[in-house]
Amino acid sequence: MSRDRAADTQAADVVPLAHRVPDLGALELLLAVARLGSLGRAARAMGITQPAASSRIRSMERQLGVALVERSPRGSRLTDAGVLVTDWARQVVEAAEAFDAGAQALRGHRDSRLRVAASMTIAEYLLPGWLIALRARRPGTAVSLLAGNSGAAAERLLAGEADLGFVEGLDIPAGLDGTVIGHDRLIVVAAPSHRWTRRRRELTAAELAATPLVLRERGSGTRQVLDAALAGHGGLADPLLELASTTAVKAAVVSEAAAPTVISELAVREELAARRLVEIPVAGLRLVRDLRAVWPAGHRPAGPARDLLGLTRAA
Template identity: 80%
Template sequence: MTRPETNRGGDEAGAGRPPGSPLAHRVPDLGALELLLAVARLGSLGGAARELGITQPAASSRIRSMERQLGVALVDRSPRGSRLTDAGALVTDWARRIVEAAEAFDAGAQALRDRRDSRLRVAASMTIAEYLLPGWLIALRARRPDTAVSLLAGNSAVVAERLLAGEADLGFVEGLSVPSGLDSVVIGHDHLVVVTAPAHPWARRRRPLAAAELAATPLILREKGSGTRQVLDAALGGLARPLIELSSTTAVKASAVSGAGPAVLSELAVGEELSLRRLVTVPVDGAALGRDLRAVWPTGHRPAGPARELLSLTRSGRS
């Protein structure tokens, strides 16, 4: 029985390539296809090379590589120029569709990037939101005036919830540890200080306050879940029942200024009150009240676009 004649070019093109091998190994890359389209349009390999910004030897090498990959001759070269073979003309038609589809893909991807870059959703714990973020956002606006920024201020637990729910692009926390499911980088450092109104008995102490006495004293505190509360609780090994429990740094500070009782606040938050003697600091022995300030984001999703730029601004000023 006589075997039917097969297409030799097809045999060569498929040689050594099992049908299930990756498509990327069997199809020329976009750069090669764009070069072939330029040769077809200009009728010159040298002109196509100049248009694409490569040397003529590099263009010749790329065409030969594509011919070997496909197993057919694509371009006839002569002193008068370059013309497509019949197979080359057919491949050029297919290449045009692929390049047009790639251009549509690129335009769609750019639209997605533009949409991403048009907004930035930030979630930050209260101290950072009130005393650091405003300056960072002003600097970001100078670089990206068309980016609309929304800010959600809450405690560290709330920041983690918003990030994990996809409701924020970048977060900032000030607790002892990184919430589960988030990656982080340290962007600065902070220190907690014990403060009271000048009339409080602690304001007249000549010796530092013992950590045990601080732990046993009802204080004006932030709510559970706040970074400030976490650091203080860990440093003292537990806290007495709060004198007052409030949900913002500003509220805690105002209560302390009013003379309601002692409070523990970030030194970032009380600079003006200390300089005006509306509050005074009370030294403490035996308690480590330092903490790291961190930028956080969902694990595996490194900040991009305006979120990445904001992150770079916070780190550029890190002490």
Template identity: 80%
Template sequence: VVEAAEAFDAGAQALRGRRDSRLRVAASMTIAEYLLPRWLVALRAERPGTAVSLSAGNSAAVAQRLLAGEVDLGFVEGLSVPEGLDGTVIGHDRLLVVAAPSHPWARRRTPLSPAELAVAPLILRERGSGTRQVLDSALSESGGLAEPLLELASTTAVKAAAVSGAGPAVLSELAVTEELASRRLVEIPVAEVPLQRDLRAVWPQSHRPTGPARDLLSLTRRGPGV
């Protein structure tokens, strides 16, 4: 009986070890591209034996994967915690209206009004993205967004289209730091449009992160805020 109990304990510990040696993460595009890499490097230094898989998509897709049990921890951008999930704010972000220097907006001397931004054809992320959610809400009292000039599925694609001169875009400040510094893009001031958003870690309700997921969550709270 003692041997059987010891074997059971050993087997249970082995199973826990296997679970603790992997971490499945899903993140919205801006967080996946501009924040998670440094967090995962830090996690690897603390947990070198942990295998991490990362999938990137919009905030709605991240929520779906968490609710389906396909990932252990998610990161989203937007106005609120998606239904069925719990979460915590890990940082803040600002959306910017940007355009190539050749665009007429780059030569404006006055900020865009909410009405001007609402009727302008913009290069945008797809519906379901945190960026689109915040922009839809911010312009709801000005008639909502016009039909997009282009609707693209990644931050990188939106940025590339804007840099090429295709039209103005709305992007995370995190995504355009280099392009603004090099003048490949110009920030277009906008008056009275709240374009701030929270960045959140999220997980299924009543399933607080444990093991590597808990450690990664802890790492997001260290160092300079975002």
């Protein structure tokens, strides 16, 4: 037999340790019997019935191949083998307690902070409310927010610089998993003095595509959706201005010196109500995008990130 085949055969004959060693609950029960001198009292201390405790001890004895406990009307006592196994069990349980303490410390470190990367629209108009609700639920968690476009939010997640992200756009960025948490309508707006506000007929998609606009930069969810929607209408004209934030876009359009823009309806509610901006209807063009929570593929949100994700779904 070759050396490789012999090694494979030997590996196949090895029984996993978990099948050969009693589970932690059984070892804790044995320690309770040794401490209390009675299987019944040990069962009550462990929060189980006496028949269940007896069954667990018998199962452990079969697994180890030795008798561990002698039962009598006066109580239960350990056999010589039981005394030896109890000493070993105590070491295993102490090691498990150290393991649990370490895991709690890790969870405590994880739960003490939350790093969020979000697109500008979500960061400015949705996240503040969610974070206030999270603060009420987890007052000890320090939250840091990294705002940028959707592409930058995805990059921060992939680089390990954020625990949870929020993006807009047509799909989930590569390397990430996610879920849709809402929808957002993009609308065309202009200053009240702009000629489009005096039109008697709706703007066409082709006219919108051919007009230099004030727009967010490439990589933003707004730009991604707009590029895709106008691709069949001649493509988007070169922007008059290309700005890195929704606030800057609004300021430029409200100034009346710039062109119209396509922007999230969430971002201009106040400006529309105050007539600082006017919505321009566009015939046959529906600009709706998904809002998504995202995280690195294969790593579901945990701790504060999981709680924040739950709050967005509730909202």
